[in-house]
Amino acid sequence: MIQDDIRTLEADACARIGAAATLEQLEAIRVEALGRKGVLAQISKEMGKLAPEERAQAGKLLNAAKQLLEEAFERRKREFDESRLAARLDAEWLDLTLPAPGPRPGSLHPITQIQMEIEDLFVSLGFMVLDGPEVETEYHNFDALNIPRDHPARDAQDTFWLTDGNLLRTHTSPVQVRGMERFRPPLRMIAPGRVFRNESVDASHEHTFYQIEGMMIDHDVSVAHLLYFMKTLLREVFRRDVSLRLRPGFFPFVEPGFELDVQCFICGGAGCPVCKQSGWVEQLGCGLVNPNVLRTSGIDPEQWSGFAFGLGLTRLVMMRYGVEDIRLLQSGDLRFLRQF
């Protein structure tokens, strides 16, 4: 009976599927049972010889067997896939405590970092950032800044003179002059950069250091405006509220000129060794732009007034991080620079 054959085949194939040890064996069994030339196909062919009602019954049986076997194959195949994947995943075990290859980010020079901070602050307040040459003319470095011919600052012990008669700028202030020459007021500008003083180098003195210069020219710029910007600047730089005081200070390119002190953070103004018991730490020089400086650059001091300030970036870095030796900043020593 064909029905018996089907049942026998089904039982036999199920047993063999369960017993298949490899995916290849399983495939062979599948081809043998379900392939185009497989046993079920043979039986299907033979069914043509049966009577119609018998054929219908046998057909049902055959389809059921085929479905059952296909499901059994799938199930078994899935078992194989799963265990193969599990084996692969296990083999792919990684020691994630190993270090990752490739370089780590380097760091920017601490002076660059503080310079960027201050630039960003002033840009947000509507200032331009200007640049000027490191080799300057005597005119831009001194004359145009109302620094007289016989002023001590021009002496060889303060200024690096070049054999061509020019000099290495002693401050960033000449960029003020260049700014006034290039742009007309109203004008808000800062100028960061490298400056030079002819000074022997030791732990607290350098012949090369960094400054940032600022200037604002408008109608009616006053000491009150200067105070506003200085307070904003120092609050951002020190990331805390600051108490300031202005006191007289003399710089030929400003009038009146000021020294600006910040109340000592260490002692809160009570007096300590850091502030030499005064409660205040000298921070920067500033003032209202001297009318002679405006006039020299073709700006009418009756119409316009301005303030200017100069801040030492090198000193700021030393204060912020407690750097004890100024020479480290230009040493190129990565043991130092990588800390920033």
Place this chain on the structure above:
Amino acid sequence: MKFSYNWLREYVDGLDISPAKLETLITMKTAECEGIEEVGAYLGEACAARVEAVEPIANSHNVKARVETGPSGAKTVVCGAPNCRVGVVTVYVPLGRKVIQGIESDGMLASGAELGINRDDSAIIEIQNQASLDRCKPDSVIEIDNKSINHRPDLWGHFGMAREVAAISRQNLRDPVKLDLLPAGPAPVKIEIADFDLCPRFSAIVFENVKIAPSPLWLQYRLSAIGLNPINNIVDLTNSIMAELAQPMHAYDRDKLTGSTIFVRAAKAGERMMALNDEEYTLKPSNLVIADAAGPIGIAGVIGGQGTAISDQTTNVVFESANFHAASVRRTSMAIKLRTDASMRFEKAQDPVNTVRGLARVVELMREVSPGARLVGGLGDQKRDLPALPQVELSVDWVARKLGRAVGVAEIRDILESLGFGVRENGPKALVVTIPSWRATKDISLKDDLVEEVGRMVGYDSIVPQAPAVLDTVPPQDDSRAFHREARAMFTAQGFTEVHNYSFVSDDLARKFGFDPDDHVRVANPIASDQNLLRMSLVPEIYGNITENRKHFERFRLFEIGREIHKRPHGLPLEVTHLVASIYSKEEGSADLFELKRAAECLMPGAEACPTAARAYEHPARSAEILWRGERVGRIFELHPNLVDGRAALLDLDLDLVQKLRPRVKTYTPLRRYPSSQFDLSVIAGIRELAADLRTKVKDFAGDLLESIEYLRQYSGPPLQENTKSVSFRLTVGSPERTLSSDEVGAIRARIIEGMRGLGYELRV
């Protein structure tokens, strides 16, 4: 500059501000104070004492002395001074009892140095009586930072500072000068000034019957307190008037002068003078001298000569009180490398009105320091016309506009008058201010200078910070700043740490890197002989960074962005911003050079390296120029192995040029609608043929339909012949208008193969 509080008080009636408070007020309103020194502490309780009896102490150079102190009675003290003998009147200081060498000593007998009166610590001080100590009281000495009074000639004397103190404390100022003491009549010494620009005024008086002796104690003490060394009555007198009025003075022994004329003239070339400091100076015509008929007797404004100096035998004295051109004194002082108390004051541009004021003080004080001395003849006073006192118009509104706070007209007037300015009202809220002579020499000429006077006296702490109006335009920003930031960010992200190096190099270092020292801009006054050139390249100092850091690290990456400075025939040198980056590794290999090349490509997509003749410091087989957008923008190379152990790859880029070449705007091309095709080709070539050259050749044969050509790999070894290699490329071809047929793709491929074969290359396909 040191200021005695007691001395200042002599000119300010009723000053009741403590020294500490005064120090702060002076700092806030006038000049920076650097601290207070207490002097003469023992003088508070010191009194005159007569030594009544002296007994030796066994095995000691000390003696046991009994002294009579007057009000405090008799005391027994142990004293080691050689002049502790019966009858001496000295100074007793009650210090409490203590046992010295078994003897109870109740207080001490003091030396001049211990009391702070002078520098004599060799003996106990000998005085006449209690009255000798009358003006010797404990004092506070306020030290002012000299730099903060450079612009204020008047503050180099106590009277000038007292004027500030009077204005600060709103007290009256008492002028010690009595001009009517100046003698009338013909001057006994003739004065001849060659150039009134260099010497606007020279005044002199003459005394006879002078007796050289130590100064009274109060005068010695006053000078000691401010750091001057008491010498004798005449020298101390001139020093004290200098410290009082800021007017330097000089005293000559009249009997040592040759002739009866004093000349103020340029030195003759090679003229010599032995100065008071025992140095001989050889002078030049740019030095102004005071001379008699025989030659120089003083270097004007700097120092006097030894030949005419006051000695113990002097009886006739010429007092000089002159005014010299500030810059001339300064230049001479610099040239002969000698700064004195006099030259420091003259450098600030002293007031010519002051010369005779100083002499009036001489007349007054000589009565006390040399009682028998007599004036000879009248005042000698050569001068050009004193300049008229300048006047400056000042409006109340101008003050308010500059300070950012209003100050009333009455307050402005009050402040200016207290500082010695003349003030006249010139309509509502308008003033005409007369500048006093002592502020007119260089200090004050503008209305803004007066704003400062008002501002500092009302106090800058009374000004409230005020934000300005917001701008209605965005200020232009500098492209290079943004680009340098981008470059910095890119290099730090790839592991490079930023360094800063000096702008200076030495001749040797320049030569080592193939530069001619003479091509550099030179420093005329270098701080050290190895820092005399301005760098034309950042590489030499980066090399220094490498050799230093390799002592601590096996591998590292660093970079600098800085300026090369190049000489130009005219004007300022050319400053070019460069970026130099380096990767150092102790291990052998070439990977770092490619890492560096990759970093360069990140900054300049599509940049190429073109092998070039190596420079002396470069590895001869590992050096290339970097080309980008048709320009040579820099070099990439390994340092020559002779220069460094391990491998140091360097990249040197002209950042200014790179920035100029950067595309300003980004452009968009629509995506291709038709699929492209890819195939690989391997070219067999000589082992040292450049991959970039092969790529160009393949590309040229590929024609217009080539979309891209990508280097895959290279291989050498079996089965290839020796000294050959196979370089593989992946080509992508396509058309924006249609999909290429396989025949078309095949034709491109065949054309390349045929073309390359024509050039003599075998292809592995």
